[in-house]
Amino acid sequence: MTSLRVVVDTERGVAPWRQVHEQITHAIASGALPPGSRLPAIRQLARDLALATGTVARAYRELETTGWVHTGRARGTVVTEQPRHPAPQDLLDRAAADFARTARELGADADAAVIAVRSAYRTSDVTGSTDD
């Protein structure tokens, strides 16, 4: 049995579903959860973390949408094989390239672009806590 764990802090200011999603994503991307690993059932994880079933279901839904996991009737939710899920750094580089292209089109220089990113980073922490 794996000793990997997920920790949810309801006072952190980030929506619980997002905390679950981030930690599972990180575990998969780092190889700690190899392909084929079976995640706990939604109800089990929800009971263990004292969260609503829908909260955990949302995290699992997001993971499946982005290709990190696959849910089957018999096997439950399992981590998918590569290369269905890209590494987090690849995703970050892709997002940065898209943003840089948009910033150039709007005529913003690098400094203005960085200020916009910092502001959005701060705002996303607040927004994340109101998602649920």
Added chain:
Amino acid sequence: MPLDNLLGVALVTGLIGIAILVVLWPNERHGERLLRRWGVADPSGADVTTAVTYLRRRRFWYPWLFLGIPVITGALGGLDDERRSTGWAVLATLLLGALIAELLALRPSRQPRREAMLAARGIGDLVPGWGIALAAVASAAILGRLAVEAQWAATAWAGGIVLAALAVAALAVRRPASGRVEVDLALRARSARVAVGLGPTVAALVPGSITATWTWWVGLTAGVLALVALLTLTGGRRAPAAAR
């Protein structure tokens, strides 16, 4: 049994239960010892608090169960009161105390920080397969022996005891997490293993008449198997992560 005898028995066993509770009321030392015995190497203060809460949820009920079991079994009937041993009452108290404690543990955590293991969990992760098989064989033999002897009331009592043990084991798998993952797993394993071992043992001690020699041997064998299950699943130092 006459009512005054019944009350007398209940009173004496209740006083014994309270005396035992005073002696056994768990403190930090008991909590730490329990965790180390069940595979938690260096328990912290918070870990010990979790273990003490776990023990108190059980032991609080002991005197009331000591008092109530003779009254309830006497009122419901079906058990041979003259042959029902104190040992049976003690073990039945442990089992019912565990059931009540596991039901109380179903309440979700209110702590802001919660931790859970990122792995599917089943009874096989808490109790070795051979232990489950041994308990199943012992339970089947005990119930079968009583049914063959047409001891229907005793069969019902034994069946109820086995169901209670199954319920404790199932709740140990399902209940919300408490404390760190290692501590949570250790306490779940303890609950499940004690239930799987204790259930058939208590059922084996349900008194019933014997009319055939072979059923006596079946009962004895089943009782020995149950006791072996109980002692090997709960004795010594345990590493719950190595349940398989």
